[in-house]
Amino acid sequence: MSGALSIVAILAILLLSIAQLYAGYLGIEHHLGSIWAFAAVFLALGLRFTLPMTIGAFFGAMDVWDWHWALAGLFAAPGLAFVIPGVLAATISSVKR
DSSP states (O other): OHHHHHHHHHHHHHHHHHHHHHHHHHHHHHHHOHHHHHHHHHHHHHSOOOHHHHHHHHHIIIIISOOOHHHHHHHHOTTHHHHHHHHHHHHHHHHHO
16 A cells, blocks of 8 residues: 555656646746746756746746745745744744743
8 A cells, every 4th residue: 555655646746846847937938038948947957956947936836827926835845834834943942942
């Protein structure tokens, strides 16, 4: 059973990654043009520098797909859903000492 669950999780992550790449391309193309969008895709896939695509995915979801900024941010950088509460908890914990 855990093998099947692992395959489903891998497929979900793969689909999210493809959607982020597509949204990143659309966002960068919408704001900067096709040449910059292709350059960002090259940076992401060729050089593993994904920051431009993350920013592009945020703007692609927000401006092209008309999502709310919070949902677009969660889509573009889902890891922030875990980092932000952890940082807040650590800050509150250090202030109480």
